[in-house]
Amino acid sequence: xxxxxxxxxxxxxxxxxxxxxxxxxxxxxxxxxxxxxxxxxxxxxxxxxxxxxxxxxxxxxxxxxxxxxxxxxxxxxxxxxxxxxxxxxxxxxxxxxxxxxxxxxxxxxxxxxxxxxxxxxxxxxxxxxxxxxxxxxxxxxxxxxxxxxxxxxxxxxx
Amino acid sequence: xxxxxxxxxxxxxxxxxxxxxxxxxxxxxxxxxxxxxxxxxxxxxxxxxxxxxxxxxxxxxxxxxxxxxxxxxxxxxxxxxxxxxxxxxxxxxxxxxxxxxxxxxxxxxxxxxxxxxxxxxxxxxxxxxxxxxxxxxxxxxxxxxxxxxxxxxxxxxxxxxxxxxxxxxxxxxxxxxxxxxxxxxxxxxxxxx
Numbered sequence: 001x002x003x004x005x006x007x008x009x010x011x012x013x014x015x016x017x018x019x020x021x022x023x024x025x026x027x028x029x030x031x032x033x034x035x036x037x038x039x040x041x042x043x044x045x046x047x048x049x050x051x052x053x054x055x056x057x058x059x060x061x062x063x064x065x066x067x068x069x070x071x072x073x074x075x076x077x078x079x080x081x082x083x084x085x086x087x088x089x090x091x092x093x094x095x096x097x098x099x100x101x102x103x104x105x106x107x108x109x110x111x112x113x114x115x116x117x118x119x120x121x122x123x124x125x126x127x128x129x130x131x132x133x134x135x136x137x138x139x140x141x142x143x144x145x146x147x148x149x150x151x152x153x154x155x156x157x158x
Numbered sequence: 159x160x161x162x163x164x165x166x167x168x169x170x171x172x173x174x175x176x177x178x179x180x181x182x183x184x185x186x187x188x189x190x191x192x193x194x195x196x197x198x199x200x201x202x203x204x205x206x207x208x209x210x211x212x213x214x215x216x217x218x219x220x221x222x223x224x225x226x227x228x229x230x231x232x233x234x235x236x237x238x239x240x241x242x243x244x245x246x247x248x249x250x251x252x253x254x255x256x257x258x259x260x261x262x263x264x265x266x267x268x269x270x271x272x273x274x275x276x277x278x279x280x281x282x283x284x285x286x287x288x289x290x291x292x293x294x295x296x297x298x299x300x301x302x303x304x305x306x307x308x309x310x311x312x313x314x315x316x317x318x319x320x321x322x323x324x325x326x327x328x329x330x331x332x333x334x335x336x337x338x339x340x341x342x343x344x345x346x347x348x349x350x351x
Contacts, residue, residue, distance in 0.1 A: 014335050017342075021303065027280075032206065032210055035213060039192065040184070042214045
């Protein structure tokens with residue numbers, strides 16, 4: 001018995017039509033491949049209770065290096081540290097990303113969508129990632145002091 | 159077609175386990191419900207990047223409010239309603255013409271465009287079906303798109319998700335399906351397939 005008197009039963013043909021509609025929209029407008037992973041990454045960040053860094057200059061600067069290749073430079077700041085990031089083209093349409101963070105031995109993840117690439121800063125605080133596709137990038141900084149909160153930067157388009 | 163009654167039960171079980179400390183259960187829950195949430199968002203006149211953001215926001219809000227959801231079976235309706243309301247906020251921000259105090263009467267049931275149909279639909283039968291579906295009212299398109307994600311419908315969840323009184327769900331679905339079947343029956347190519 002139906003819980004509500006207004007519920008109307010569906011016949012087999014109704015069910016078949018609805019089934020075809022579900023398949024139709026799966027072809028026509030499927031969820032992006034990154035949807036589930038993006039949600040899970042966002043939930044992971046939320047659970048980290050990370051401090052949100054801010055852009056030092058409030059916007060990314062676009063500079064020109066002597067070799068005339070476009071270099072994008074941006075600095076993030078939080079209560080305890082700074083992360084300076086330079087992006088330059090390394091051929092094949094990908095980027096080389098150099099960064100400097102306050103202190104050595106600091107673990108930093110570069111997130112491109114749901115994909116993460118971790119690097120550890122050297123004694124001078126230097127980090128580098130090669131062959132990074134262009135896109136919306138953010139960084140997660142894991143301080144050495146386990147008592148300190150991780151720091152999450154805003155998303156920047158490189 | 160996965161039964162929506164079953165979808166609600168599966169979601170309730172995973173959500174309850176997640177809340178009881180099995181945090182890894184969020185992953186299958188996301189996988190289970192994201193197709194439905196995606197189609198709710200897209201049927202609310204949201205562009206694809208906005209729809210992706212809104213689905214993400216709904217999950218963040220769910221985790222934040224997990225303890226306040228007393229009935230685990232309500233999780234599907236809770237997420238769907240959140241997506242619809244967030245979509246409504248975005249469309250309000252874009253129009254800027256109406257007061258924020260206005261009551262939420264449901265999202266705008268308009269399709270934001272699905273892309274080059276001929277390229278996306280290689281299958282002749284699907285192209286024919288789309289030809290008929292696209293002639294239905296935006297409200298019917300929205301209802302059939304969302305309802306098609308579940309077989310035996312959970313009327314309470316659908317009412318919440320679509321922002322339609324529970325008593326109207328069955329009749330509206332019936333009218334929309336009848337209109338589509340009627341349209342298909344007049345198509346000689348469809349009947350011949």
